[in-house]
Amino acid sequence: MISGTIFDIKRFAIHDGPGVRTTVFFKGCPLSCWACHNPEGQRPGTDLFIRDERCNACGECLEVCPEVAISTDGDAVHIDRYRCNLCGACADACLRGALELAGRSVSVDEVIAEVERDVVYYDESGGGVTFSGGEPLFQPEFLAALLHESRKREISTTVDTSGYAPHAVIHDIADMVDYFLYDLKLVDEDRHRDFTGVANRPVLENLNWLSEHGATVTIRFPLLPQINDDESNLRDLGRFLSSLAQLHPIDILPYHRIGAEKYARLGRSYRLSQQPVPAAESIAVAVRLLEESGLTVTVRGEPYAIE
Ligand code: SF4
Ligand code: SF4
Known part of the structure; x- marks a missing residue:
């Protein structure tokens, strides 16, 4: 019996992929992004x-x-x-x-039983199950088993990922995933390493492969003033995305403070305690620069409207 560690299962989620979804939050992530709004998902254990x-x-x-x-x-x-x-x-x-x-250990059967409770809502809304985290690719066997069982039940699957994983992991699950939500933060290697603690080469290479493989992917870009909202990063991002086999849509997620208080509750310090939220002008610039690369851009999942 394959089991894994999760820290939450959220029913009736509406921002984690199409339609009404159940989101399963995996525990453990190889990245340590300063802006992580689920810090309880970072460590593998409890x-x-x-x-x-x-x-x-x-x-x-x-x-x-x-x-x-x-x-x-x-x-x-x-x-x-x-x-x-x-x-x-x-x-x-x-x-x-x-x-x-x-953080709790759960079997595949336990998770699927919870996911199956809302099949009627998935069918009505075009929804399904989303595997998020933490980083779902960090528990590859557990994820693969959950995807397999979801597919057997004709439940649509989304994986919400940083893309940071050995290529074999992405390769092995890709055909069981209907929809990827794929985070990109910074294109420059050094800046990415500084902000997330890991290299971005695997992230970019895995996305490149998924695009060639025909996967359905929406890019999610957390917009952080003074961290990744500069023209250089936005143009690099636009150039990279427009070079892929498919032109994937990109959703800008302006930084917010939700989750900041969790750091104190976990006894950890929050590096972005002085971080401003993006000004409307900064969001508009990001939209314009990414659109200039030919990308379809949304903000928080909606078509951009001047604020
Ligand atoms: S504080 Fe004490 S009781 Fe609470 S989890 Fe830690 S060891 Fe257990
Ligand atoms: S001291 Fe506080 S944390 Fe401990 S049992 Fe009482 S209310 Fe709960």
């Missing part, structure tokens, strides 16, 4: 969230922690994350939901 605003310092969690990793200052709790073994006893003990584990 994470522990603390929601200070829910804690009334009752002390129940201190009583059950086998590692004596929890302390309180009378207002909230503090976790010594070096001591914590992520057993989850504190989360079970907390009646206020202030502590929560992110």
Whole structure:
């Protein structure tokens, strides 16, 4: 029985591909993008969230922690994350939901059973299942098994990916995927490495292959002021995309702060705490430069309208 690690399953998703979808969030990602809005998806194992605003310092969690990793200052709790073994006893003990584990091991059958609940909505809306993350390609056997089982049930499949994976992984799943949502952030190798922690060559090469292979792909471009909104990156992006075998549409996703508070809940620092959101003018420039490369450009999934 193949199993994998996920941190969420979201039903009735409407921004993760066509129609109404169930999105399965894989845990673990080889990238460490500064702007990641699902930081609980980055590490392969379990994470522990603390929601200070829910804690009334009752002390129940201190009583059950086998590692004596929890302390309180009378207002909230503090976790010594070096001591914590992520057993989850504190989360079970907390009646206020202030502590929560992110990440659980699930079988393919369990995921498919959840996905199958909404087949009627997929059929009515042209939707299906989306495998997202984290990075779904980071658990290739689990992903392949889920795609296979979805296909057997005639459930349409989308993979939402950074594209960073050995080519064999992309090659082996491509024919079981109806639709790819493919993130591109920066074209320059050094800047990409700086922002994501990994090289972009596999990302570009895998996309090049998918395009030649006839895959249906929408590019997703997170627009981040002072990080990737400069003319040089936008022109490089346009040049690269217009050189592919197909002219794939590109959806601009202006940076937002949703997810920033999760870093604090995980005890991590957020590198973009001072990051501005894109000005309307910056979005307009990005649209224009990408359109000049012959691309069909949308913003947040919608045709661009001047803001
Ligand atoms: S059990 Fe929950 S509410 Fe009580 S101290 Fe622990 S985290 Fe806070
Ligand atoms: S997850 Fe387990 S070890 Fe970690 S703080 Fe909670 S009870 Fe303690």
